[in-house]
Amino acid sequence: MRSNRLAKWLISGPPLFYLLLFFAIPSAIMAFAAFRFPGDYGGLMPFVDVDPQTGARQVLINLDNYADFLTFENFQRFFEDPIYFELFLKSFWYAGITTVICIVLAYPLAWLIARSPKKTRDLLVLLVILPFWSNFLIRVYAWMIILGPQSYFSQALNGLLAVFGIEPVSLLFSQFAVIIGLVYVHLPFMVLPLYANLEKHDMALLDAAQDLGANAWQRFWKVTWPLSLPGIWAGTALVFIPALGMFAIPDLLGGTDSMMIGNLIKQQFLDSRDWPFGSVLSIMLTLAVLLLAAFAGWAGSRGKDKR
């Protein structure tokens, strides 16, 4: 019994120690940093301030950062400087649109994979995963080439628009480009859980629906779609959450008006060097993610009950 306990500590101890040191403690420090003042040259001001003359010690704790952020419910503040709240809403909008488009694109793929013979199935899954394993920056960069003003695609599109007398549009550095980038990078995260779900469906239900006179659309909407909701929720969690925290895609594909929370956090940490406010934003993002994860878990389990 004692040796069992020793083994338990010997085995779980090292990874536990490492993750405490390099994940849990840094996260705790970040939550704590949000209550502090930014230093004169960026970073953080010392936590304890010692007066050089009297030697008196004063602990510096700043509650304003939370107050500043949380007063968005205060209408006055909202109309004065609603920029942060708006940025949060916009990020949610980007992540939401991305999720919806991913669902639409993932469905035919997942359906095809789930209904393929066993041999082809593994190959088709691998074909979905492969691009996902190539570096994410390269995948974003590829869209910079495609959407660039000189590209064949842009020229063809603008040529087509000119036929209808529409002014040429710039595809790169637009919200459209950001959403394409987000969809492209996150699509596999939707396909895989959806495929895993569709694979388990009982096809006899579709036959029964057909015998009862349901057309293809009714069979999808009344049978397949409700049954696939747990897969959809799992995929939504996997797409929405990383998309919400993204900063590189808006940086590379977006214009000045397509900033997301991630860009603001990055800005606070690396450009304006206001770490306490950056920490507040990070904590807000964490809270948003936790709420979403809890909601996705709840909705997913509800979908299971219905079965």
Place this chain on the structure above:
Amino acid sequence: MKKVSPWVWGAAALVYLFLYLPLAIVVVFSFNDSALNAEWVGFTFKWYRMLFNDPVMLEAALHTLVIGLVTCVAATVLGTLAGLAMYRWRLRLLPALVLIPIAIPEILTGVSLLIFFVMLNMTLGLVSITLSHIAFCIGFVAIVVRSRLQGMDESLVEAARDLGASPLTAFRAVTLPLIMPGIIAGALMAFTLSIDDFVISFFTAGVGSNTLPLEIYSRVKVPMKLNPEVNAVSTLLMLLTLSLIMIVSKVAPSALRAQ
């Protein structure tokens, strides 16, 4: 089995095209004899030649490789231990610490590590990047190893114990060989994740220590500087990742599915 409707086939084919066309364009333009990524002019290897004579890129590649190897070794050891512990005992803290870094946006891990390293007065550089990479790779290795353990036949270990093997011997002679494909898959996954990581490196790199993804980012960020050299290095990086993934899919196909 019912046939898949041709409409679904068509739509799925278009989505596959959407997945592969952008990558194909990067590869094709890496052989294009024009400094602009717009028109096909002619075939050339000059961007690859330029790449192998670019000291900044070569240094970044070396950094990436060293960080990747150290991360791979450390994360595999720690991740395997975590996987074993999570399979063997009902733990609370460890599974949470293993899974949360995977589930939250990477930027959060990146900025909290930045604050942490700066507070410790650590010079940001290769060491801080490596320590961070190990932290986020442990979870991936642990999940792969645990799923391999769950698929293992426990009676084999019991048989070894009945035949008089000590727990340690039973582990070394039975368990370890059985889960080895999972460990190898986890190791390759940690290496791939490390060489591909951009977000966490971005925050923990400091000045003057570049990795390939960071170098690619800084070069593509300014569109004026768009340089087909990036196409070439991207193509090579894709090739490297592709071969690693092919190995994983041979060694432990289930590892890819665990993703």
